Amino acid sequence: MLIRLKPFGRFRAPLGEEMDVDLPVGSSVSDLLLRLSSLSSDLHAQIFDAGGEVREDVNVMVNGRHFLSLGGTSTPLEEGDEVALFPAVVGG
Amino acid sequence: MDDRGDGGRYDRQIRLIGPEGQKRLARSTALVIGAGGLGSAVSTYLAVAGIGRMIVVDGDVVEESNLNRQILHQTLDIGRPKAVSAAETIRELNPQVEAEAVVDYADEDNLEGLVARADLAVDALDDFYARHLLNKAAIDAEIPLFHGAISGFDGQVTTVIPHKTPCLRCIFPHPPKRETSPAIGSTCGVIGSIQATEVIKYLVGGGGLLEGRLLIWDGSRGRSDEISIRRNPLCQDCGQRREI
Ligand SMILES: [Zn+2]
Numbered sequence: 001m002l003i004r005l006k007p008f009g010r011f012r013a014p015l016g017e018e019m020d021v022d023l024p025v026g027s028s029v030s031d032l033l034l035r036l037s038s039l040s041s042d043l044h045a046q047i048f049d050a051g052g053e054v055r056e057d058v059n060v061m062v063n064g065r066h067f068l069s070l071g072g073t074s075t076p077l078e079e080g081d082e083v084a085l086f087p088a089v090v091g092g
Numbered sequence: 093m094d095d096r097g098d099g100g101r102y103d104r105q106i107r108l109i110g111p112e113g114q115k116r117l118a119r120s121t122a123l124v125i126g127a128g129g130l131g132s133a134v135s136t137y138l139a140v141a142g143i144g145r146m147i148v149v150d151g152d153v154v155e156e157s158n159l160n161r162q163i164l165h166q167t168l169d170i171g172r173p174k175a176v177s178a179a180e181t182i183r184e185l186n187p188q189v190e191a192e193a194v195v196d197y198a199d200e201d202n203l204e205g206l207v208a209r210a211d212l213a214v215d216a217l218d219d220f221y222a223r224h225l226l227n228k229a230a231i232d233a234e235i236p237l238f239h240g241a242i243s244g245f246d247g248q249v250t251t252v253i254p255h256k257t258p259c260l261r262c263i264f265p266h267p268p269k270r271e272t273s274p275a276i277g278s279t280c281g282v283i284g285s286i287q288a289t290e291v292i293k294y295l296v297g298g299g300g301l302l303e304g305r306l307l308i309w310d311g312s313r314g315r316s317d318e319i320s321i322r323r324n325p326l327c328q329d330c331g332q333r334r335e336i
Contacts, residue, residue, distance in 0.1 A: 008308045008317060009246050056268050064258075064304075064322035069265040084319045086308060088264075089243045091273030092130045092218035092280075 001025050001079035003032060008086035014043050015085070023077065029060055030073035032083060057088040101186075102142055113296030114142060118188075120295050121145040123206055125198045125226055126216030127178040128152075129161035129275055130240050133284025134214050134291070136163065139182040141292055145190040146182055147210060150174040151197035161277030198222055203229035212294065214287060215239045215260070220267030227252070227260040228329045238290050240283040243273040245311030247283035250321070251290045251302040258304060258323045259330040279311050 002022055007015040015036065023031055033054060037044035049055050060067040061084040067075050077083070106114050122143050124131050127150035135146060152174050154165045162174070169177040175193035182191040196202060198217070207213055207229045215237055217223050223239070230237040230252070237252040239260055252259050286307065293299040306319045325331055 006317075006319070008319075009310060012310065012313070056266075057271075059264070061319055061321070064320045065324060066263060066265050069262065069324045069327070086319070087243075087246070088268040089241045089246050089248050089273075090218065090220055090268055090271060091241060091243045091275050092126050092128050092216050 001027070001077075003027075003077055004080065004082045005032070005036075006082065006084045008084065009089075010046065010087050011085050014040060014046075025079075027077050028071075028073065029062065029067050029075045029077065029083075032077060033060070033073070036085075059086050059088055060084070061086075101188075105141065109292070109296040109298075116295050116297075117142050117292065118144045120211045121147065121209060122212055122214060122291060123147045123149070123210035124178075124214045124216055125149045125206075125222075126218065127162070127164060127174040128158065128216060128218060129277060129280030130242065130284045130287065131178065131214075131216035132162045132164040133281045134216055134238075134240075134288045135178060135182055136185065137285060137288035138214075138291060139185045139189050139191075141288070142186065142188060143291075143295075145192070146179075147192045147194060147206065148175050148178045148182070149194040149196065149198050149202075149206060150178070151195060161275055161280045163277065198226060200225060204232070207233040207235055210235060212236045212238065212291060214291065215241075216284070216287075218273070219270040220264060221270065224261055224267055224329070230254065231259055231330050236294055238287045238294075240287045242275060242279045242283050244276065245279055247279050247309040247311070248306055249283050249286045249290075249302060249309070250306045251294070253301070253303055255330060256303065258321045259327060261329040262324040262327045263306060263321050265324070265327075279309070282309055282311065 002020045037047045154169045164178040164181045173195040175195045179191035179193035213230045231254040240249045
């Protein structure tokens with residue numbers, strides 16, 4: 001199944017503007033992030049912390065909802081889902 | 093046309109928003125939480141646009157390292173409370189604006205009273221813990237919240253209309269760790285100016301607000317994009333109350 005990925009901020013340089021990611025049916029947010037992080041060690045370090053958890057400063061939105069308000073990394077993905085990946089911006 | 097004896101201060105913008113729009117601005121009170129980089133840009137443009145009253149809340153004092161971006165404060169203000177320095181600058185920019193300084197950090201105890209005195213709240217904070225408190229207070233008082241945040245050349249901005257659009261906690265359910273972000277004044281200028289534009293449009297009507305849309309600014313590439321955002325029906329701040 002194809003997932004539409006839209007990277008922003010620091011994820012633009014390694015991933016480009018927009019891409020389709022082909023994942024097996026039944027994949028989750030975790031599977032998507034692992035697939036992306038397998039592209040380079042730098043990307044892995046930008047997505048996961050040393051303990052293998054998704055970094056606190058990474059936002060993942062599935063069809064307009066933050067993954068932490070859905071099922072976290074086990075949130076199931078479906079064909080055609082739109083996933084935005086962007087860094088947390090907190091300063092003022 | 094000009095019945096305020098102000099020499100046509102607002103002449104050029106009345107062409108845009110009309111005399112009625114100008115009166116609406118003059119009748120409105122904006123609560124600006126944070127007198128840092130974003131607070132400086134938002135407050136400057138709301139002040140010169142002729143908003144009636146501004147309440148500026150910040151418990152911090154001006155430091156030299158603030159001066160690359162916090163344009164409400166000048167070298168001579170180092171060591172002074174930011175809220176006081178901000179209110180002074182606002183009055184100097186436009187003596188028709190009533191500016192009130194609250195030298196305190198926004199928290200659980202004071203936010204309810206602050207939002208009750210305002211028509212709208214501007215998020216010019218620098219951490220998400222306080223942002224979530226402000227979000228809850230604005231929703232409970234049913235006033236709009238104009239969110240902005242920056243880090244380096246990056247920024248984001250959206251407008252929260254209680255019980256209509258996603259709130260800040262719908263979008264970002266867990267506060268990320270507090271951190272000292274890299275900051276450059278021009279990014280604060282971009283994001284703060286968009287926030288001020290949203291406030292003005294909200295007050296005078298017309299145009300389309302950033303409702304249900306998170307605008308992402310990537311200054312390093314000169315690009316802006318937006319992410320459609322949706323409400324969380326179980327949001328602890330704006331979700332429907334369950335009848336028992
Ligand atoms: Zn909400």
